[in-house]
Ligand SMILES: Nc1nc2c(ncn2[C@@H]2O[C@H](COP(=O)(O)OP(=O)(O)O)[C@@H](O)[C@H]2O)c(=O)[nH]1
């Protein structure tokens with residue numbers, strides 16, 4: 427098919443349109459993704475996460491520059507579910523990466539956040555697939571924060587960079603569980619600020635105290651001082667790129683790459699099931715007004731949500747299955 431061919435040739439318009447149509451849930455979009463899937467799976471996917479304003483987009487921009495020096499083609503996906511204004515933060519992201527906008531080897535897209543019901547992870551996964559099919563060597567996914575939804579998104583990545591900033595509430599105590607599990611490389615950004623050394627020390631001792639099996643990857647900590655000191659900034663972001671490359675080599679040599687790819691496949695099944703079971707059911711109940719009706723009854727304690735879920739699942743999942751949902 428024409429669209430598929432174009433995307434596989436790296437056509438920007440065709441790829442952008444499909445990403446948008448997927449987000450808008452246009453009926454022709456998902457079948458196309460199905461056809462594209464066999465052309466995916468060759469890209470190295472880097473996740474970059476951290477608080478709003480930590481400097482993720484700025485570092486992404488620097489990473490793009492490093493990758494372009496090696497003639498790698500790059501896709502960037504910016505996902506920001508916390509942005510209060512449609513496209514607000516996202517516009518900022520694209521401005522931050524503007525110097526690459528004219529570069530044919532770089533494709534930058536951002537995701538609005540229309541999909542409810544955890545659909546963001548799927549929307550991200552879909553957009554990544556399109557970029558993989560375009561043949562991008564490296565795909566960088568930028569996402570805010572470390573909530574469950576972001577962890578789902580970041581699970582699409584092979585390597586995860588966690589960006590922290592001294593004095594921004596990124597102190598170790600507030601990081602809690604989760605972050606150590608997902609981080610492969612730490613970047614302490616704006617490290618010329620007070621508290622950077624302390625943050626480094628605390629983080630290093632936390633990493634040292636974590637149980638570690640022999641030969642396992644130990645997340646390095648890269649200090650990146652100041653964007654406005656170009657010489658050191660470039661040197662330090664080059665080091666960041668180097669650490670990520672080392673992690674990739676480790677993944678390949680240790681067989682962990684396979685495990686991560688499997689983890690990603692699990693996520694994809696999860697996302698896809700949600701899209702083909704949960705969404706049509708909810709849409710159906712919403713359209714018929716039943717959802718509202720049931721919510722009312724639950725509110726009045728006339729029925730309980732557990733029985734409701736059971737009854738609905740029996741109704742929709744009986745033999746004949748989910749294909750019948752649309753007809754109901
Ligand atoms: N002072 C200083 N500001 C920086 C540095 N790196 C990024 N910024 C600024 O911090 C703000 C947020 O950066 P951005 O990359 O958009 O953060 P994101 O929200 O994590 O993507 C921007 O105004 C950047 O110019 C740095 O090293 N030093």
Ligand SMILES: [Mg+2]
Pocket residue numbers: 482483484515518519568
């Ligand atoms: Mg950003």
